[in-house]
Amino acid sequence: MNWSWVGVAPFFAFAIVFLFLPSLSIFYRSFQANDGTFTFDNIIALFTTRDIINAYKTSLQISLITAAGGAMFGFLLAYAVVLGGLPRGIRTFMTTFSGVASNFAGVPLAFAFIATMGNAGLVTRWIESIFNISTREMGFSIYNMWGLSIVYMYFQFPLMVLIIAPALDGLRREWREACENLGGTSYHYWRYVAIPILLPSLLGTMILLFGNSFGAYATAYAFSGSFINLVTVLIGAQIQGDVLYNPGLGNALALGMIVIMALSMTGYIWMQKRVARWIQ
Amino acid sequence: MAFLEINNVSKKFGATEAVSDFNLHVEKGELVSFLGPSGCGKTTTLRMVAGFESPTSGRIVMNGEDITEMPPNQRDVGMVFQSYALFPNMTVADNIGFGLKVMKKSPDEIKQRVKEMLDLINMPEYTHRYPYQLSGGQQQRVALARALALRPDVLLLDEPLSALDAKIRVSLRAEIRSIQQKLGITAIYVTHDQEEALSLSDRVVVMNKGQMEQVGTPFEIYNFPTTTFVANFVGTLNAAEAEVLDPAKGLISVDGVQFISADDDLKTKRKGDKVRMSIRPERFSFASEGKKANVVDCAIENITFLGSVVRIQVRIGETNFNMDTFNNPFLELPKIGDRTQVTCSQNAVLILEE
Numbered sequence: 001m002n003w004s005w006v007g008v009a010p011f012f013a014f015a016i017v018f019l020f021l022p023s024l025s026i027f028y029r030s031f032q033a034n035d036g037t038f039t040f041d042n043i044i045a046l047f048t049t050r051d052i053i054n055a056y057k058t059s060l061q062i063s064l065i066t067a068a069g070g071a072m073f074g075f076l077l078a079y080a081v082v083l084g085g086l087p088r089g090i091r092t093f094m095t096t097f098s099g100v101a102s103n104f105a106g107v108p109l110a111f112a113f114i115a116t117m118g119n120a121g122l123v124t125r126w127i128e129s130i131f132n133i134s135t136r137e138m139g140f141s142i143y144n145m146w147g148l149s150i151v152y153m154y155f156q157f158p159l160m161v162l163i164i165a166p167a168l169d170g171l172r173r174e175w176r177e178a179c180e181n182l183g184g185t186s187y188h189y190w191r192y193v194a195i196p197i198l199l200p201s202l203l204g205t206m207i208l209l210f211g212n213s214f215g216a217y218a219t220a221y222a223f224s225g226s227f228i229n230l231v232t233v234l235i236g237a238q239i240q241g242d243v244l245y246n247p248g249l250g251n252a253l254a255l256g257m258i259v260i261m262a263l264s265m266t267g268y269i270w271m272q273k274r275v276a277r278w279i280q
Numbered sequence: 281m282a283f284l285e286i287n288n289v290s291k292k293f294g295a296t297e298a299v300s301d302f303n304l305h306v307e308k309g310e311l312v313s314f315l316g317p318s319g320c321g322k323t324t325t326l327r328m329v330a331g332f333e334s335p336t337s338g339r340i341v342m343n344g345e346d347i348t349e350m351p352p353n354q355r356d357v358g359m360v361f362q363s364y365a366l367f368p369n370m371t372v373a374d375n376i377g378f379g380l381k382v383m384k385k386s387p388d389e390i391k392q393r394v395k396e397m398l399d400l401i402n403m404p405e406y407t408h409r410y411p412y413q414l415s416g417g418q419q420q421r422v423a424l425a426r427a428l429a430l431r432p433d434v435l436l437l438d439e440p441l442s443a444l445d446a447k448i449r450v451s452l453r454a455e456i457r458s459i460q461q462k463l464g465i466t467a468i469y470v471t472h473d474q475e476e477a478l479s480l481s482d483r484v485v486v487m488n489k490g491q492m493e494q495v496g497t498p499f500e501i502y503n504f505p506t507t508t509f510v511a512n513f514v515g516t517l518n519a520a521e522a523e524v525l526d527p528a529k530g531l532i533s534v535d536g537v538q539f540i541s542a543d544d545d546l547k548t549k550r551k552g553d554k555v556r557m558s559i560r561p562e563r564f565s566f567a568s569e570g571k572k573a574n575v576v577d578c579a580i581e582n583i584t585f586l587g588s589v590v591r592i593q594v595r596i597g598e599t600n601f602n603m604d605t606f607n608n609p610f611l612e613l614p615k616i617g618d619r620t621q622v623t624c625s626q627n628a629v630l631i632l633e634e
Contacts, residue, residue, distance in 0.1 A: 172363070172365065174361045174363055174365035175365055175367060177330075177332055177352070177359070177361070177365070178359070178361060178365040178366075178367070178426075179367075179378075180331075180332075180351075180352040180353045181330060181352055181353070181357065181358065181359045181427070182353075182378050182379030182382060182426070182430065183353050183354075183379050183382045183383055183430065184353060184378075184379075184382045185353060188382050192367075192370075192378070192381075193367050193369070196369040197367075197368065197369050277410070278368055278369045278370070278410045278411075278412070279368075279412075
């Protein structure tokens with residue numbers, strides 16, 4: 001008898017207990033009213049309640065913005081570090097910093113931004129005292145969707161650097177030289193060789209950044225409380241709230257998130273198949 | 281004027297001089313090999329011709345035009361890389377047609393040229409395959425076709441066969457030579473494999489420590505090496521310290537055993553000078569009755585069977601020499617410890633420069 005499956009058994013057990021069963025529970029409870037009876041009300045509420053629709057809209061907007069922005073700027077940063085001919089020490093520093101920064105989220109991150117760019121933040125006060133400009137009177141505030149996007153960028157950026165740097169390392173010098181040897185310029189190299197080769201990695205990283213942002217709760221809640229209407233904040237209110245307590249709706253909201261992530265993953269797999277036909 | 285001229289080219293990386301005062305003129309349609317050990321500067325020289333490295337000093341002239349400062353994408357040079365360097369995201373046809381696409385040739389023209397190239401490398405049915413679906417040998421043939429698709433003036437090959445197994449190497453090098461001759465293209469071939477260099481080149485440049493040791497036809501390089509390095513690097517070599525006894529007669533002594541050399545270099549020496557002599561193993565033979573010159577006594581030290589050749593180690597005086605003889609199942613070989621006589625012709629005894 002082949003016992004090699006024993007090696008992967010803990011992984012499957014872990015996935016079943018902490019992923020599959022909770023997902024099943026969310027699905028089941030989405031159709032439960034507060035008194036435990038079966039209902040479609042929670043699911044119907046997802047499509048009919050304005051606050052919920054807006055929450056999904058804002059969450060998706062922030063996730064798309066920070067995934068695209070994080071991917072773009074993180075890619076450029078990784079490019080500069082890996083292929084920019086910078087001293088080796090800078091790369092080591094950047095990698096270490098990215099490792100730390102990509103995990104710097106939640107309450108400490110929110111506080112860091114409030115303390116620097118909030119209404120009474122260090123930078124805000126500094127601008128006021130040096131330039132005699134009131135950013136608040138000029139309409140600048142970080143307590144909105146764009147502000148939260150900037151906060152999210154703080155961990156999205158370095159996560160992109162960490163993930164895409166090995167892919168950039170995988171670009172072989174000979175490909176660029178072969179391209180040049182065949183009359184190509186930098187444009188030809190990136191357009192026809194490097195970007196297509198990196199595209200599967202870029203898409204994979206973007207979906208990860210999207211999920212990372214879409215599921216973030218602690219940072220958003222600590223940063224703005226319920227001021228910015230996000231799905232995760234709304235779920236928290238339904239499960240923990242005294243006033244809005246409705247676990248069935250909370251589960252339905254979570255189910256909606258699972259469906260969106262599943263659709264994103266399906267789209268990713270479809271695109272991956274299209275752009276990576278050349279991968280063995 | 282030669283088709284490709286490399287004039288006084290040097291290349292430094294920091295304090296290290298990778299190539300030093302390199303001079304070579306290559307005629308149109310000629311295949312020249314750069315042969316040498318790792319780090320001898322052969323690839324650096326090739327990369328300077330391709331434009332991937334800039335010479336620290338010296339000029340490179342191709343077809344009458346100074347290309348020293350010209351960017352690689354404007355040189356009319358095709359290159360085949362050691363690691364194939366095929367674009368993994370493109371099919372065989374797209375790889376071969378890439379240069380033509382960059383040059384904005386029409387799709388029909390690209391298709392036609394790709395077909396010609398695939399026919400040339402005998403892979404017409406592989407058009408839509410990706411590199412990962414090809415063997416190493418097939419990938420290198422596609423890389424060759426890609427380099428040739430633009431009809432370059434010069435083809436550069438940087439150890440193109442070193443990643444392949446021995447059997448494929450032999451067949452592919454014959455194919456490369458055949459294609460090069462068929463197209464009449466000027467080519468530079470970098471290799472550290474002496475057999476490869478000797479078998480497919482019109483001329484061989486032996487390099488060591490960034491410098492040219494010797495340039496010549498494969499026949500000259502093998503049979504008349506001018507330096508100890510070339511003699512050692514190309515083929516198997518017997519070398520020994522010798523004392524000049526009579527320069528006019530070509531008489532030298534190795535551990536008291538006398539040899540006569542026909543090498544003209546000996547005439548510039550004086551009696552009592554120390555020189556380095558060498559004899560190729562295959563130039564020795566067992567002495568038969570009547571042979572007088574260079575007949576020396578020896579003891580059989582070891583016998584190694586190498587397939588088509590049998591290598592016999594003989595001790596002459598205090599020095600061990602290798603002697604190669606063709607394998608013949610009906611030939612009676614001496615036994616280890618036997619004493620016998622071996623001989624070689626006078627022109628087999630070479631005097632080497634240090």
